[in-house]
Amino acid sequence: MLKEKIKSTVTELLENKRIDFVIGYGAGSDAGTVRPAFVKSVEEVEQLIWSPFAVNNLAKFVMDHLYENIKIGVIVKGCDSRSVIRLVQDKVFPRENFYVIGVPCKGILDKNKVAKDFDLSGDLVDFTEQGDEVILKTSKGEFKLRKEDYLLDKCYRCETPTPVVYDVLLGEEVAPFRTDDYEDVKAIENLSVEEKSRYWDKQFEKCIRCYACRNVCSACNCRDCVFDMAEPNWVGKAANLSENTAFHLIRAWHVAGRCVDCGECSRVCPMGIPVNTLNRKMIKDMKELFAVETPGKNPEQGPVLGTFRTDDPEEFM
């Protein structure tokens, strides 16, 4: 079982003092939720779990420990591993201070989709996977569901099921078995100018400027953020449509070419704004213009917009 593998790996790492602590998953408030667990000693290893709902990207938590020169173990899925590359490439957290515990992943269940059909209010006791079926054993009953029907949207277009970077891999490598077709972006691109405007106005109107999308983002790793500054007041703080539009555009541009498309921004948005679609639009454009891969997928590929190439299309010339 993966859970046991995680526990034994972490115990060994902590006992041998190879790492100072581990960021993993702990049980959340209900069967469909996990919470980040920070395990500093062997006694605390018991809190670690693995769940088919383990959606959180844990890599960014290392940013609470900048300049401390400690070694941190992080449990990452394929998508989260791109965030590790992001933080290393941006020189935010050195690679040698990471101990990356990779988990090959065939898709994570979307709690909201599952909760529509099943009662997830109990605790997750255990789960088993048989082929493409998952059996969830919760304190409120046992549920059997077809994984393919309940995955997170991002999992249907996952190109890196196996972490792209790891120090230890728990389980067999999963060969990439899906491709990203950017259907969500294309659907909006195909709308008329007025429809696009109306769609995004409706989305940006909802924004309460909580900055959760920025806080969760592994590409948002500046020490001072333009959205926090009052002097000069680069971006208005008022939550109205104009200022919100400015905020979302600027946020998207500030991570352009570095966004690893982990999808956390959309997930944490309390108002349900598809924040990540803006990033995905730019990733799609960059792939078309510069023939690059999703940032973070290829550790050799530097930041797309920070690379000079003589064959740049130069649309602005």
Next chain:
Amino acid sequence: MKRLFEFIGFEPGRFHARWISGSEAQKVVETARKVTEEVRALGPNKKMRDDRC
């Protein structure tokens, strides 16, 4: 930048970006004319016009 502006519903032609050297006077003039013409044809901008507080 232009592409994202259009993605969120600005009209194509509302926003222009050009790289012009200080010695390319003719290009400055041509670009300014083109931008003015295209934007005039589109009429006043309606997006992002709320008052700043």
